Amino acid sequence: MPRIEPLDSIWKSKIPGHVISMAWSPGGTYIAAASADDLIVILEAETGKHIHTYEGHPGGTSQIAWHPREPLLASAGCDGHIRLWQIGSKSPIATVEGGAAWVESLAWSNRGDYLATSAGKFLRIWDFRQGSLVSSAMRAFSPQISTIASMGWKPGPADMLATCGYNGLYFWSNDRSEPIQVFPWKGSMLTLVWSPDGKYIATGNQDSTIQFWNMATGKELRMWGYPSKITTLSWDCKSRYLASGGSATPVVWDCSGTGPANTRPITLDFHGTLLTQLAFQSEGSILASGCTEGMVATWRPGKTEVPLATAHLGNAISRFAWSFSNNRLAVGTANGEVHLFKAPKV
Amino acid sequence: MANISSSNSRVPVTVLTGFLGSGKTTLLNRILTENHGKRIAVIENEFGEIGVDQELVIQAEEEIFEMNNGCICCTVRGDLIRILGNLMKRRDKFDYILVETTGLADPGPVAQTFFVDDEVQSQLQLDGIVTLVDAKHIWLHIDEADEAKEQIAFADVIILNKTDLVPPEELDRLEARIQSMNAAAKIIRATNAAVDMNTVLNVGGFNLDRALNVDPKFLEPEYPFEWGGIFHLTKGTHTLQLNPGPDPAMDIVLEPASAATPEALKEAIERAISCDFFTLECPGTHKLEVPETGYYALFTQHHPNEFESTLDGAMSPLVENEFKPDHEHDEEVTSVGISSSGDLDYKRFQQWLSNLLQTQGTDIFRMKGILSFKGQNDRFVFQGVHMLFDGRPDRPWGDQPRHNQLIFIGRNLDREQLNEGFRRCLA
Numbered sequence: 001m002p003r004i005e006p007l008d009s010i011w012k013s014k015i016p017g018h019v020i021s022m023a024w025s026p027g028g029t030y031i032a033a034a035s036a037d038d039l040i041v042i043l044e045a046e047t048g049k050h051i052h053t054y055e056g057h058p059g060g061t062s063q064i065a066w067h068p069r070e071p072l073l074a075s076a077g078c079d080g081h082i083r084l085w086q087i088g089s090k091s092p093i094a095t096v097e098g099g100a101a102w103v104e105s106l107a108w109s110n111r112g113d114y115l116a117t118s119a120g121k122f123l124r125i126w127d128f129r130q131g132s133l134v135s136s137a138m139r140a141f142s143p144q145i146s147t148i149a150s151m152g153w154k155p156g157p158a159d160m161l162a163t164c165g166y167n168g169l170y171f172w173s174n175d176r177s178e179p180i181q182v183f184p185w186k187g188s189m190l191t192l193v194w195s196p197d198g199k200y201i202a203t204g205n206q207d208s209t210i211q212f213w214n215m216a217t218g219k220e221l222r223m224w225g226y227p228s229k230i231t232t233l234s235w236d237c238k239s240r241y242l243a244s245g246g247s248a249t250p251v252v253w254d255c256s257g258t259g260p261a262n263t264r265p266i267t268l269d270f271h272g273t274l275l276t277q278l279a280f281q282s283e284g285s286i287l288a289s290g291c292t293e294g295m296v297a298t299w300r301p302g303k304t305e306v307p308l309a310t311a312h313l314g315n316a317i318s319r320f321a322w323s324f325s326n327n328r329l330a331v332g333t334a335n336g337e338v339h340l341f342k343a344p345k346v
Numbered sequence: 347m348a349n350i351s352s353s354n355s356r357v358p359v360t361v362l363t364g365f366l367g368s369g370k371t372t373l374l375n376r377i378l379t380e381n382h383g384k385r386i387a388v389i390e391n392e393f394g395e396i397g398v399d400q401e402l403v404i405q406a407e408e409e410i411f412e413m414n415n416g417c418i419c420c421t422v423r424g425d426l427i428r429i430l431g432n433l434m435k436r437r438d439k440f441d442y443i444l445v446e447t448t449g450l451a452d453p454g455p456v457a458q459t460f461f462v463d464d465e466v467q468s469q470l471q472l473d474g475i476v477t478l479v480d481a482k483h484i485w486l487h488i489d490e491a492d493e494a495k496e497q498i499a500f501a502d503v504i505i506l507n508k509t510d511l512v513p514p515e516e517l518d519r520l521e522a523r524i525q526s527m528n529a530a531a532k533i534i535r536a537t538n539a540a541v542d543m544n545t546v547l548n549v550g551g552f553n554l555d556r557a558l559n560v561d562p563k564f565l566e567p568e569y570p571f572e573w574g575g576i577f578h579l580t581k582g583t584h585t586l587q588l589n590p591g592p593d594p595a596m597d598i599v600l601e602p603a604s605a606a607t608p609e610a611l612k613e614a615i616e617r618a619i620s621c622d623f624f625t626l627e628c629p630g631t632h633k634l635e636v637p638e639t640g641y642y643a644l645f646t647q648h649h650p651n652e653f654e655s656t657l658d659g660a661m662s663p664l665v666e667n668e669f670k671p672d673h674e675h676d677e678e679v680t681s682v683g684i685s686s687s688g689d690l691d692y693k694r695f696q697q698w699l700s701n702l703l704q705t706q707g708t709d710i711f712r713m714k715g716i717l718s719f720k721g722q723n724d725r726f727v728f729q730g731v732h733m734l735f736d737g738r739p740d741r742p743w744g745d746q747p748r749h750n751q752l753i754f755i756g757r758n759l760d761r762e763q764l765n766e767g768f769r770r771c772l773a
Contacts, residue, residue: 009554018435036435060436078404078432101405102432120407135555146427147409166411166424188424206427207413219534227465334435337716 007296007311008342010328011048015041019332021063022319026070029271030087031321032073033338034061041074042087045323048190048340054085054092062104067128068112074133076103082117082126084133094133099124105151109159114174116161118148123163125174139174150191155198164189164203168215183218185211190231195239200255202242204230210237210262212245212253217245221261223253234287236280241266241301243287245275250289252301270297270307279329287341288329290317296331298344308344313337356471359435359443360547361456363497364448364478365487369507372397373478373546374446375540383544387440389429391448397647403441404429408448413462420560421455422464427463434469436484442547443470450493453477454711454732460552461734474551475623477501477531478539482511483522488523495679498524499711499755500731501531502551510537515652521591529681530714530753554727554740570597570623571645575663576606580639584658588628591653596646599622600634603641606664614643615669628653639643679711682759684752689720695771699735702767707733709759715752718743720773 001294017035022107024031030051031043040061042052057077062073072093073085080101083092099122106117108128113135115126121143126133154160160180161172167185188206195202201213206229210226212221226246234243241255242260253260271291279288284335286308287299294314311331319332322343331339363372370510371394378386378398383466396403409481411424426445433443460472477497487494498504509517519535599618603610612681615766626632627691634657636642641664649668650661671772695717703710710732717726729735754764 018437020435036432037439060432060434102429104428147407147428149428167408186412188413204422205412 004307005290005297005309005344007047007309007329007344008303008341009311010342012149012340013043013048013050013338015039015336017336018062018334019318019336019338022064022321022330023064024067024218024321024323024330025087026068026164026324027071027075031085031338032064032066032339033319033330034064034075034242035336036060036062039082040064040073040085041072041131043338045328046338048338052087052090054122055081057081062102063106065108070112074106074108074115076106076117078102080119082106082115082133082345084303088145096121096126096133096135096138097148099140105148107151107161108152109153109161110155110157111159114159116151116153116172118151121145123151123172124149125161125172127174135236136256139177141172141177141179144170147324149189149301152192152194152201154198155194162192162194162201169201181218183213183220185220189314190229191233193233193235193242195242195255196237197239199239201240202233202235202244204233204244204246208246210242210246212242212255219305221259223260223265232275232278234278234280234302236285236287237283241280241287243278243280243289243333244302245278248273248275250275250278250287250299250301252287254257254302255278266301266305268299268301268305268307269299270310271295275316277320279322281343284326284343284346286346288320288322290320291330292316294333296341298329300346308346311339311341350600356441356469356472357437357441358473358548358740359445359460359474360549360578361453362444362478363451363456363475363499363501364449364505365480365484365491365494366718367483368449368478368480369447369539370446370716371397373505373507373541374444375478376539376541376562377543377546380543383549384442384547384579385440386442386444387433388444389426389433389518390444390446391451393448394446396599397433400438400530403585404432404433404469404572406445408451420458420734422462423746424457427466429472430459430466430560434465438546441512452493452496453498453630456617457500457552457731458734461731461736473547474502474549474599476503476505476546477523478505478507481506481517481518482509482534484520490748493570493759495527496711498531499528499757501528502530502549503546504528505539505541505546506533506535507534507539519652522692527679528712528755529683530712530755541722547763552729554729554736554738563698569615569619569645569669571599571615571618571669572617572670573649573666574618574645575650575666576603576611576614576641576643576659577607577657577663579636579642580697584634585656586626586632586634586644586657587656588626588632589654590597590629590637591648593628593648595627596653597625597644598647599623601638601643601645602638603643606641608665608667610641611643611665611667615645618643618645622648627690640753649758678756679755680759680761682754682756682761682764684765684768686750686768686772687748688750690750691773692722694773695719698767698771703733703735706756708760710754710756712755713753717748717750717752718748 017037059078098119100120127137230246232245316334725738
C-alpha cells in the first residue's frame with residue numbers, strides 16, 4: 001500500500017457560520033466566502049487575511065458569484081434580495097429583488113452580460129450589458145412549474161440557460177418569455193451540470209439516480225444504484241469523466257467512445273461517510289472529493305484509484321473552489337473554516 | 347447508507363395542522379412567546395402570519411413531489427426538503443422546528459418527508475403531528491372534507507379548540523367521534539389554543555423509545571350501543587319517552603337480565619347484539635310490553651341523556667354502563683386496535699404486514715405497535731406512515747407479560763380482516 005501524501009496546506013482562516021458558497025475573483029487575488037448565517041467575507045488569496053466583511057443577507061446568504069471580468073461580486077440570499085458588491089466600497093452598489101422570500105441561486109452568463117437568479121419558482125435574467133444591476137433591465141419568467149433547484153449557462157458563446165426542478169429540464173434565452181426547450185421528466189432534479197463541450201447535461205436526482213441528457217437528441221440515460229440522493233456532480237475539462245456523489249464513494253462515469261451506457265463506472269474508495277462535494281479542476285485532471293466527516297481527497301480518475309493526497313479537517317466539507325490557475329484548492333467547511341491547499345503534483 | 351449523525355442529536359420537529367380558523371396561528375404565537383427555553387425555527391405556510399418577532403420564520407409554498415424508491419411510491423414535500431436542508435446549515439441558531447401546514451393540507455407528504463430523504467432523516471426527528479380542531483365548526487367539515495379526516499387521523503395530539511363556544515354534551519360527542527377515528531391520539535380541550543407546552547412539544551409520537559400508549563377503553567370490544575342499564579320492571583306496559591336529540595331515531599333492545607349487577611349487564615349485551623333492534627322515533631312516546639316481572643337490561647344506540655330519555659317518567663337504572671360505540675358503519679376513517687397475547691412468527695408477520703402495506707398502504711395513515719416475537723427476548727417496537735415502516739427490537743420483556751398491541755389508523759379498514767390476518771401470524 002503506497003503511503004498517501006497529506007495535502008500541502010498554505011493557510012487556514014475562519015468565517016462565522018457554515019461556508020455555503022465560495023468563489024475566486026477573476027484575477028485570482030481574492031476568495032469570497034459566504035456564510036449560511038449572513039456575512040460575506042473577502043479573503044486575500046495569498047494569505048487568507050480578511051480584507052472585507054460584507055453584511056451579506058440577513059436570514060442567510062445562499063450563493064455568491066464573481067462577474068467574469070470585473071471585480072464585482074453578486075450575492076443572493078434568504079432576504080429575497082440580490083446584491084452587487086464592489087471591492088473597496090462598504091455597502092452594496094446595487095440591491096434588487098429576486099421575486100420570492102429566498103433567492104437560492106444565481107449565475108453570470110459566460111461573458112458577464114447577464115445575471116440569472118432564481119427564487120422559488122421565479123426565474124429572473126438581469127441584463128448587465130450597461131454595467132448596472134437595475135430592475136428595468138430584467139426579464140422575469142414566472143412563475144415556473146416548480147421551484148428551481150439548480151441552474152447553469154451553457155458553456156460557449158450562446159447565452160442559453162438551463163434550469164431544473166421537479167418535472168424536468170428547461171432551457172431559456174434572454175429574448176423569449178417561454179422556455180425555448182423542455183426535457184420533461186417526472187421526478188425531482190436537484191443539481192445540473194453542463195459538460196464543458198456543451199453536449200451533455202448531467203443531473204443529480206432526489207430518487208438516487210443521475211441522468212445524462214444528450215442536448216442534440218434530447219435523449220436521456222439514467223444511472224441507478226446510488227444509496228442516497230445526488231447533490232454533487234462534476235465534469236472534467238475534457239467532458240470525458242463525470243464524477244457523482246450520492247454515497248461515500250466518488251462514482252466516475254467514462255463518457256468517451258460510445259458513452260457510459262452499460263459500462264462499469266470507476267469507484268474511488270477512501271471516504272467513510274456521505275460525499276458533500278466533488279470538483280474537477282477547470283483545466284487539468286484532478287478531482288477533489290469531500291465528505292460529511294471532513295475528509296478531503298484528490299484523485300486522477302482513469303489513471304489511478306488511490307488518492308493523490310488527502311487532508312482531514314474535522315468538520316463536514318461544504319465547498320470546494322479551484323483557483324483559475326488550478327494550482328490551488330480552497331476548501332470551506334460546515335463550521336466556517338476556509339483552508340487553502342496546493343494542488344498535488346501529477 | 348453510512349450513519350451520518352447519531353440519532354440523539356437530531357432536531358425535533360412538530361407539525362401543526364388544522365383547518366383555516368382552527369387557531370393554528372394563535373397556537374404558534376403562544377409557542378413562540380411562552381417561556382420554555384427553546385429557540386424555535388418556524389416554517390409557516392404561505393398564508394401564515396405570525397404576530398411575534400421571530401428571527402427564524404420561513405414561509406414555504408407547499409410543493410408535493412412524487413417519489414419512487416424501489417417498490418415504495420410516496421409523496422413528499424419538496425419545499426420542506428430544501429428548506430430544512432438550508433436550516434441545518436444554521437444549526438446553532440435554534441433547537442426546535444415547527445412546521446405549519448395550510449388548512450387543506452394532507453399531512454401524509456409532510457410526515458413522509460421525514461422518513462424518505464436521508465439528509466432530513468439523519469438530522470431531524472419528526473416528534474409529532476398536532477392537529478387543531480375548531481370544536482364549533484368542525485361539523486361542517488368532518489363529514490365532507492377528506493383533509494379534515496386525514497388531519498385527525500394522522501395526529502398524535504388533537505386540540506379541541508374554542509370549547510367555550512360549544513355546549514359540554516356536544517363536546518363529549520365530538521370527542522367520542524374523534525376518538526373513534528384516531529384512538530391513539532391524545533385529545534386536549536382548549537380555548538384560545540391555550541395548552542400546556544408539554545402536551546404539544548416533545549410528545550415523541552414517532553419515537554420508538556416511547557411505548558405505545560393507547561387508552562385501554564379503545565381495546566375493548568365495540569357494541570352497537572353506547573349505553574346500557576338494568577331496571578326492575580313489573581309485568582305490563584311501560585313508557586319510554588324519547589325527546590328531540592341529535593338523530594331522528596335510535597335503536598333500542600330490551601333484554602331480560604339475571605340480576606342487577608355489572609356482570610349481568612355484560613351477559614345481557616352479548617345476547618342483545620343478536621336480538622332484533624327496535625328503531626324508535628325521536629321525539630316519541632313508545633310503549634314497552636314486559637311479559638314477566640323481573641330485571642331487564644335496556645340498551646340504547648345513543649346515550650339516553652342525548653335524548654333526555656325517560657322510562658316511566660325517570661331514568662334511574664339500578665346498574666348502568668357506557669360502551670364504546672361501534673362506528674364502523676358510519677365512519678370512513680377509523681382505528682383498529684389489536685391486543686393479543688401469544689408470540690408471533692416473525693416471518694409470517696413480516697409477510698402479512700408487507701402485503702398489507704403494499705395493497706392498502708395508501709389507506710393506512712398511521713400504525714404503531716409493540717410485538718412479541720417467538721424466540722426473541724426483546725420487545726419489538728414499530729411505527730409507520732402509509733407504506734413507510736420503521737421497527738426494531740427495543741428492550742427485554744423482563745417481568746412484564748409478553749403481549750402484542752397494534753393500532754392501525756386509516757380509511758376503510760376492515761377490522762375482521764386485520765384481526766384474522768394478525769391471528770394467522772401467531773406462532
